[in-house]
Amino acid sequence: MTAAAEAVPGSNLAARIAAWRETARTLAGNRAALAGVVIVLVLALMALMAPLLAPADPDVQNLAQRLAPPSAHHLLGTDELGRDILSRILFGSRATLAVVAAIGLSVPAAGLAIGCLAGMSGGFVDLVLMRTADVFLAFPRLILALALVAAMGPGLSHALIAIGLAAWPPYARLARAETLALRGRDFIAAARLGGASPARILVHHIAPLCLPSLVVRASLDMAGVILTAAGLGFLGLGVAPPTAEWGAMIAAGRRFVLEQWWVAAAPGVAIAVATLGFNLLGEGLRDVLDPRQR
Amino acid sequence: MRLPLALLSLAAKAALTLFGLLLVTFLIARVVPIDPVLAVVGDRASSETYAHARAEMGLDRPVAVQFGRYVAMLTTGDLGESALTHEPVTADIARFFPATLELATAATLVGLALGVPMGVAAAARHNRWPDHALRVLSLFGYSVPVFWLGLMALVLFYADLGWAAGPGRIDPWLDDVVPAHTGLLLVDGALAGNGAVLKSALRHLALPAFVLGYYSLAYISRMTRSLMLEQLGQEYIAVARAKGLSETRVLWRHALGNVLVPLATVVTIAYAQLLEGSVLTETVFAWPGLGRYITGSLLSLDMNAVMGGTVVVGLVFIVLNLLVEGVYRRLDPRTR
Numbered sequence: 001m002t003a004a005a006e007a008v009p010g011s012n013l014a015a016r017i018a019a020w021r022e023t024a025r026t027l028a029g030n031r032a033a034l035a036g037v038v039i040v041l042v043l044a045l046m047a048l049m050a051p052l053l054a055p056a057d058p059d060v061q062n063l064a065q066r067l068a069p070p071s072a073h074h075l076l077g078t079d080e081l082g083r084d085i086l087s088r089i090l091f092g093s094r095a096t097l098a099v100v101a102a103i104g105l106s107v108p109a110a111g112l113a114i115g116c117l118a119g120m121s122g123g124f125v126d127l128v129l130m131r132t133a134d135v136f137l138a139f140p141r142l143i144l145a146l147a148l149v150a151a152m153g154p155g156l157s158h159a160l161i162a163i164g165l166a167a168w169p170p171y172a173r174l175a176r177a178e179t180l181a182l183r184g185r186d187f188i189a190a191a192r193l194g195g196a197s198p199a200r201i202l203v204h205h206i207a208p209l210c211l212p213s214l215v216v217r218a219s220l221d222m223a224g225v226i227l228t229a230a231g232l233g234f235l236g237l238g239v240a241p242p243t244a245e246w247g248a249m250i251a252a253g254r255r256f257v258l259e260q261w262w263v264a265a266a267p268g269v270a271i272a273v274a275t276l277g278f279n280l281l282g283e284g285l286r287d288v289l290d291p292r293q294r
Numbered sequence: 295m296r297l298p299l300a301l302l303s304l305a306a307k308a309a310l311t312l313f314g315l316l317l318v319t320f321l322i323a324r325v326v327p328i329d330p331v332l333a334v335v336g337d338r339a340s341s342e343t344y345a346h347a348r349a350e351m352g353l354d355r356p357v358a359v360q361f362g363r364y365v366a367m368l369t370t371g372d373l374g375e376s377a378l379t380h381e382p383v384t385a386d387i388a389r390f391f392p393a394t395l396e397l398a399t400a401a402t403l404v405g406l407a408l409g410v411p412m413g414v415a416a417a418a419r420h421n422r423w424p425d426h427a428l429r430v431l432s433l434f435g436y437s438v439p440v441f442w443l444g445l446m447a448l449v450l451f452y453a454d455l456g457w458a459a460g461p462g463r464i465d466p467w468l469d470d471v472v473p474a475h476t477g478l479l480l481v482d483g484a485l486a487g488n489g490a491v492l493k494s495a496l497r498h499l500a501l502p503a504f505v506l507g508y509y510s511l512a513y514i515s516r517m518t519r520s521l522m523l524e525q526l527g528q529e530y531i532a533v534a535r536a537k538g539l540s541e542t543r544v545l546w547r548h549a550l551g552n553v554l555v556p557l558a559t560v561v562t563i564a565y566a567q568l569l570e571g572s573v574l575t576e577t578v579f580a581w582p583g584l585g586r587y588i589t590g591s592l593l594s595l596d597m598n599a600v601m602g603g604t605v606v607v608g609l610v611f612i613v614l615n616l617l618v619e620g621v622y623r624r625l626d627p628r629t630r
Contacts, residue, residue, distance in 0.1 A: 134307070135314030138608050138615070140570035143588065144318075147604050150592040151322045227439055231574050234441050235589055250442055254578075257445050258453045268442030275437040 026288045033284020039277025047093040054087035058244050067260045076266045080252060085263065088244040089270050095238070095245040096274055099160060099229040100222050107164050108218045111171020112210060116202050118172065119179025130176065133169035141166040141224075142231055149237040156239045159232050163225060174217055178210040212289040220282030223275045230271050246271050304620050308612055315608045316368065319601045320361050373602035378594055383602035386587060391606070392477025393463060394576070394583035398568040400503035405510025405564060410550075410557070412511070413518025417526060418545055428515055435512025440571050444505045444578035451501055459497040461580035468494050502579040506571055510564040517560040521553040559618050566614045569607055 009015035027033050046053065055075070062082035070077045076085040118129040136144065141163075148162035182188060183206070191201050232238045233247025241248065246267040253264030339347070348354055352363055367374070373383035416428040451458045459465070464479055472479075472486035480499070483492035525531065526549055534544045573585030580586075584603055591599035 131307075131310055131314065134311045135318060138311050138315050138612050139318075139604070140566070140573075140607060140611060142570045142573055143604055143607050146573070146588065146592060147319065147322050147600055150595070150597075150600055151325045223436060230439050231441065234439075234574065235577065236593070247439075250439075250445065254445060257449055261446070261449045264442070264445055268439060268446070271442065272434075272438045275439075276433065279433060279436050 023288055027284055030284045030287060032280050033287070036277050036280025036282070036284055039273060040281055043093055043097060043274055043277060046090055047097045050090045050094060054084070054090045056084035056087045058083060058087040058091040059242050060084075067256060067263065069260070070262060077260070077262050079249070079263050080256065085249075085266050088249060089246070089267055092244040092246045092249065092267065092270065093274070095156070095233075095243065096226055096229065096271075098156070099163070100225060100278075102160050103163055103167060103225050104218055104222055107167045108171050108214045110164075111168045112175045112207060112214055114168070115172040115175025115177075116179050116207055116210065119176040119183065120198065120202055120206070126176075129172065133172050136166065137169045139166065142228055145228060145232060146235070146237065149232060154237045154240065159229060159238050162232075163228055166228075167221065167225065170221075171214060171217060174213055175210045178213060179206055182206050182209055216282065216286045216289055219278060219285050223278040223282065226271065226275045226278065301620060304616065308616050311612055312609070313365075315605065315612070316365055317361065319604050319608075320364050322604075323597045323601045324357070368605070373605070374598035376591065376596055376599040376602075378591060378596040378599065383599050386599065387584065387602060387606055389477070390582060390584050390587040393581060394569070394572055394585060396478045396480065396499065397502055397506065397575070397581060397583060398565060398572055400499055401506035401568055401572075402510055402561065402565050404503055404507025405514045406561060408507075409511040409514030410518050413515040414522055414545055414550060416515070416519045417522035417549075418541070420523060420526075425519070428519065432512035432516045435509050439574075440505065440509060441574040441578050443508070444502065444575055447501055447505050448578070458501040459494065461578075463495065463498050463582060464491065465494045465498075502575055502581060506568055506575050509571055510568060513564050513567070514557075514560060518553070518557060521556055521560075522549055525549040525552050562614050562618050566611055569610065 009018050027037065060083065062078070065074070065078050065082040066080055068074055068078040068082070074084050074086065076089065079085055079088065114129055114133075118126040139147075144166040145159070145162035148165060149158050152158040152161070188201060188205060191205055196204075229238060230247035230250075233245045234251045236248065236251060238247055239245040249267040250264045250271075253260070253267070257264045345354075352360055355363075371384055373387070375381065376383050376386055379386055412424075412428055412431075416425040419425055447458075448460070452460050468491050472482045472488050472491050475482055475485055479495035480492065483489075483495055522545075531544060531549060534548050535541075539548075569585075572581075572583060573589060575581065576583045576586040577589060584607065588600055588603035588607075591597075591603065
C-alpha cells in the first residue's frame with residue numbers, strides 16, 4: 001500500500017480522478033487489455049487521418065492496373081477497378097468506426113433508459129417492456145437486421161437502425177436486473193425519505209450505478225457489431241458503393257478469390273484486427289470494472 | 295404442483311414471444327417500399343385490375359384485419375407464395391431447411407467433439423500453455439468474420455491443396471441421384487446405399503462444417519473450461535484425488551459428469567448461434583440452405599419468402615430457448 005492509495009480524497013472530484021487513475025493503472029497492467037486499447041486508438045487515428053495516410057485516392061479507378069498483386073507501388077495490391085487496396089482499407093475504417101460510435105453511444109443509452117424504467121416501475125410497464133425485449137431476442141441478430149434492411153432498403157443509416165433494433169434487449173435486461181438489485185437498498189430508501197422524486201432517484205442514484213456493467217457489455221458487444229455490420233456489407237446491404245467498406249470489399253474480392261486472393265484477404269484481416277481490439281478491450285474492462293463477471 | 299405451473303407460464307411466455315415475432319415480421323413486410331400489388335399485376339395494368347388484385351390480396355382492409363388474416367394463414371402452415379419461384383413458401387423452406395440442418399448439426403458435432411476435450415484440458419492445466427493456447431484460439435474465433443474465414447479456407451483447402459470439394463452440397467452429376475427421403479444428403483445416401491453420393495456429400499460438407507464448427511468450438515471450449523474450473527475447486531474433487539483416483543477419472547467422470555447439464559445448455563445455445571452464422575457461411579459455400587434462401591429472396595425483394603424464412607428461424611430459436619429454460623433446468627435436481 002502506498003501513501004497515495006491510502007490518502008483520503010479531499011473532494012468528490014479528487015475521488016473521481018483517483019478512481020479513474022486506479023482504473024487506468026489496472027488496465028495498463030493487463031497486457032491483453034493494453035493491446036486492445038492500442039488497437040482501438042490506432043483504428044481511431046486511421047479513421048481520422050485517412051486522407052493523410054492513404055497513398056492514393058481510394059475511389060480513383062485505373063483499369064490498366066486492375067487486380068495487381070502487392071508491390072512497392074501498391075503495398076496491398078489493387079482491386080477489380082484498379083483502386084489501391086491499402087487506401088481503401090484506411091478509408092474503410094471510417095465506415096466501421098461510424099457504426100461502432102453510433103451504436104456504442106445510442107444503444108446502451110436506450111437500453112439503460114428502458115431497463116431502469118422497467119425495473120423501477122414494475123408491474124404492467126415492466127411486463128410490456130420485457131416481453132418486447134424477448135421478441136427481439138427471439139430473432140438471430142443478423143437475420144433481424146437483414147429483414148429490416150431488406151424492408152427499408154440498403155444504406156448506412158438503415159443498417160444502423162437495423163443493428164440498433166436488434167442490439168438493445170440485452171442492455172435493457174442488464175439495466176433492469178441492476179435496477180431490481182439496487183431498488184431495495186437502504187441508500188435508495190434514504191434518498192426517498194429525503195424527498196427525492198422517483199425520476200431523480202432513477203437518474204442520479206440508480207442509472208450511474210448501472211453504468212459500469214453496461215460499459216463492459218458495450219465494449220464486448222462492439223466486436224459483434226463490427227462483425228454484423230461487415231456481414232451486412234458483405235451481403236451488399238451496407239454502405240452504398242463506391243464508398244470503401246471492409247465487408248463489401250471482401251464481397252467484391254470474392255469473385256477473384258481463387259486467383260487473386262489478396263483482394264479479399266486484406267480487408268478480412270482489417271475486420272479481424274478491429275474486432276480483436278474491441279474484444280481485448282472489453283475483456284480488460286470487465287476484469288477492472290466488473291470483477292463479478294470474471 | 296409447482297412444476298406444471300412453471301411449465302405453463304413458460305409456454306405462455308413462448309406463445310407471447312411467438313405472437314410478437316409474427317407482429318414484427320408482419321410490420322417489417324408492411325414497410326417495404328415496393329408495392330406488392332404492382333409486383334403481381336405489372337406496371338401496365340388498368341386501375342380496375344389493380345383495384346381487383348388489391349382487394350383479392352386483402353390490402354384494402356384495415357391493418358389489424360390483415361394481421362389477423364396473416365396469423366390465421368400461418369396457423370394452417372401457409373406462408374404465402376414466393377414471387378420468385380411461384381411455389382408455396384412452405385414447400386420452398388421444406389426443400390432448403392434440411393441443408394441448413396445438416397450443416398448446423400455437423401458443425402455442432404465438430405465443435406462438441408473438439409471443444410469439450412480442449413476445455414477440459416485447459417481447465418486441468420489452468421494458466422499453463424494449453425490454457426493460453428485455448429484462449430488465443432477462442433479469441434481468434436470471436437474476432438474473425440465467418441464469411442472471410444470460409445473464403446480463405448476455400449482458397450487453401452480447395453484451390454491450393456485440393457483436400458476438400460468446392461462450393462455446393464454435392465457434385466452436380468450426383469444431384470437427385472438418390473431419392474430425397476429426409477433431404478439430408480448423408481442420410482439419404484446411406485439409405486440408398488449409394489457410396490458415391492455419400493462420399494461426395496461428405497467431401498462437400500467437411501469444409502463448411504469445420505469453418506462453422508470452429509465458432510462453436512470457440513464458445514463450447516471456453517464455457518467447458520470455466521464450468522470445469524468451478525468444479526475442480528470444490529471439495530469433492532479433493533476427496534476423489536485424496537482417495538487415490540486417477541486424474542483421468544477425476545477429470546472425466548467426476549468433474550465433467552457434474553457439468554453435463556449446464557453444458558447441454560451451452561451446446562443448445564451454440565446450435566442456435568449457428569443459425570446466424572450459417573446465413574453468411576451458406577452464401578460463401580453456395581450451400582442451398584435456409585440462410586441462402588432468405589438472402590437470395592431478400593435481394594429480389596420477395597417478401598413472402600423473406601418473412602416465411604425469418605418466422606421459421608425465429609420459431610426454431612424460440613423452441614431451442616424453451617428447451618434451455620424448460621427442460622434442462624429440470625434435469626438438474628438442484629434447481630428443482
